[in-house]
């Protein structure tokens with residue numbers, strides 16, 4: 159099976175980004191959006207924003223709004239989307255469920271897909287057996303050959319089932335990738351993917367392919383991590399008798415150690431960068447350097463605008479080595495951008511962000527009881543204005559020396575950070591609950607954990623109330639501060655572990671000595 163040969167666009171391209179609204183707006187979404195946008199604009203095409211909210215348990219409207227807001231902050235405007243409409247809507251997959259169900263039915267009646275009635279128990283036993291035998295965990299085709307009539311009757315009688323794609327048992331699928339050439343996949347390795355879940359909602363694969371086709375997407379430009387899904391998508395195109403789009407898989411953004419970019423090693427939320435005073439021009443400029451090089455970039459000290467990127471955009475300027483999302487480089491570029499704008503412009507931006515009335519209003523009342531003169535305000539509220547704090551770790555360590563060593567404090571802060579990551583909202587009541595739950599989980603004194611958290615987010619032992627401070631600072635900044643504090647604590651935690659080992663060895667020796 160092959161998809162169509164690659165062509166340079168004769169007609170203006172239609173491209174899309176298809177974020178799943180399941181969390182903070184991610185830098186990776188902006189990176190993919192940037193190149194989709196640049197390619198579309200270069201060739202007079204259309205850039206579509208589609209919301210892939212098929213995972214009902216994880217998708218939220220808040221996350222969708224945050225993604226749209228961040229992309230707009232960056233100036234990556236879209237021509238069609240859930241907020242601006244367009245001829246191919248609706249642009250939110252949760253509003254298109256009937257379409258996917260119809261398409262799944264069509265595949266079943268053609269014999270390209272089948273209903274699977276296997277229970278979760280059967281599937282977990284199967285998985286356990288395969289794991290034990292060190293085999294790949296995959297569906298064993300148990301329901302593949304069920305009689306069509308009997309299958310329809312069971313579903314009609316209300317027996318829960320999913321719909322699975324019938325993958326080919328032999329041969330190869332060749333993905334044609336604009337940047338990577340031909341990528342072969344052995345069909346036997348590809349599982350019979352679930353297309354429709356038992357709740358009637360589609361999985362990513364079905365909804366993505368149906369929508370890309372119905373929205374007449376000409377080029378699917380997405381991250382490398384979707385390559386393994388592409389053979390399933392090509393099978394769907396083939397079964398439906400549709401021409402697949404051109405696929406372009408961009409290299410994944412990486413941490414400095416070359417692992418896939420993760421919030422454990424770098425802030426990944428666009429909200430954080432906006433809050434930390436990165437200019438949108440600098441962020442776009444930085445993302446535009448990820449795997450891509452615009453002409454004469456060295457002469458310009460790597461500084462370029464979105465308009466320049468669009469003007470010179472060309473796929474041949476991509477290289478596939480993993481681009482490193484290096485925050486220091488981003489800050490360097492941002493410094494250049496700050497120097498490149500006029501003081502008037504800078505003033506406007508300060509008033510729009512760090513010094514905006516809305517932002518200062520969110521904490522002014524908390525600082526009020528702590529000052530005697532107006533000129534003490536800035537110093538007292540410094541941690542509301544600064545992104546990075548001066549090393550708070552020594553303070554944390556000092557504070558807890560008696561009851562908890564640095565390793566304990568690090569573990570507690572890491573666990574708290576994970577818990578806060580999972581919070582869906584960010585207000586005083588939720589924060590108080592989360593911190594109290596963590597105190598209980600750790601069996602610590604309330605004051606100890608609250609103090610550790612206070613020092614991590616403010617760098618101080620005394621500050622306005624912890625929950626109102628955290629609420630005003632916002633989730634992205636608090637997450638950054640917690641992770642930063644943990645990083646700084648790591649060397650001390652290592653020493654603490656060595657100290658523990660030394661003490662244990664000494665105790666063993668003392669026991670052995672009569």
Ligand code: GLU
Nearest residue numbers: 176177178210366380384
């Ligand atoms: N919903 C997928 C995501 O969250 C879209 C992947 C694609 O572009 O096909 O990234």
